[in-house]
Each structure stands twice: as C-alpha cells, then as structure tokens.
Amino acid sequence: MSRLFRRNRIVGIIAGLAILVIACNGVGDLPPTRDPALPPHIPDAANGERLFVSESCSACHSTGSRRITGPGLAGIGASAATRDAALTTDQYIEQAIRNPGAFVVGGFNNLMPRAYANLPQDDVDDLIAYLKTLQ
Ligand code: HEC
Numbered sequence: 001m002s003r004l005f006r007r008n009r010i011v012g013i014i015a016g017l018a019i020l021v022i023a024c025n026g027v028g029d030l031p032p033t034r035d036p037a038l039p040p041h042i043p044d045a046a047n048g049e050r051l052f053v054s055e056s057c058s059a060c061h062s063t064g065s066r067r068i069t070g071p072g073l074a075g076i077g078a079s080a081a082t083r084d085a086a087l088t089t090d091q092y093i094e095q096a097i098r099n100p101g102a103f104v105v106g107g108f109n110n111l112m113p114r115a116y117a118n119l120p121q122d123d124v125d126d127l128i129a130y131l132k133t134l135q
Pocket of ligand 1: 060
C-alpha cells in the first residue's frame, strides 16, 4: 500500500513538472499584457534611456553610427521606416526588439537575444521613444 502511494506520488511530481514546463513555454512567447484598468501609458524616453543600459542593449548597440555586434542606432527613427514597407517606424522597432529574427539587417547576423519578447509593453514603448531621439 505505501509503495503504491510512493509510486503515485513520484508519477504526480513528474506530471506536475511536465505541466509546469509546458505552461511556462506557452506563456513565454506572448508579450505580457497590460492591465486595462491602468491609465494609458505615456512613453517615457528617459526611462527608455535607462532601460537601454539596464537591459544590455548598449553592449551590442552604440547610440551613434559605430558598429558593435549590432548596428549603431543613430537615425533609427528614420531608417526604421525603410526596413519593411508593411510596418510603421514604431512597429518595426517593436518587432526588432521582440522578434529580431523576423527581419535581419543586411550585413549583420541574427545574434540579438530573443528574451526581449517578454519585456513589458510599457518598457518597449519607452525604448522606442528613446531610440527615436537618437540622431
Ligand atoms: C547580443 C547583442 C545584442 C543585444 C544585447 C541587443 N541587440 Fe539589437 N541587434 C543585434 C544585432 C546583431 C542586430 C542586427 C541583426 C538583426 O536585425 O536582428 C540587431 C538589430 C536591432 C535593431 C534593428 C536595427 C536596424 O537598423 O534596423 C534594433 C532597433 C535593435 N537591435 C534594438 C535593440 C534593443 C532596444 C536592445 C535591448 C532591449 C537590443 N537591440 C539588444 C544585437 C543585439
């Protein structure tokens, strides 16, 4: 009786872990949603500048024209509009952050981490506002 109980408990733990892994994977691909009860978010370029460093964007991107692992982001507000005719400037920059493999800038490799897919929408909006200030 107690051996059966022990085996069931092990099966239960394994099944629980499997469900957890599946659940985490599923959620991982969706950007976190914003609580609709909150007032609309006003993009904050100053916070975007802070995030650009704290999220390590600056490890791969200069804010001028210098190339590091990724392209320098000066003028991205204008060049973004030329990347994909189907996307607005903001949509292109958001896609570049959340799903970098969707459009790979010519002359560069698809090396940008995919983890930014999970950034809160407010943070992405702040990053976009900041990047558009780079001349
Ligand atoms: C490990 C290096 C790395 C990190 C970290 C990184 N990127 Fe990138 N990024 C790249 C590379 C390489 C490309 C060019 C290939 C491509 O288009 O995916 C790129 C492309 C881009 C582009 C498109 C540029 C253009 O000219 O069209 C944007 C915008 C961008 N990254 C923003 C960001 C932001 C914002 C962050 C931080 C949240 C970030 N990146 C973090 C490597 C990185």
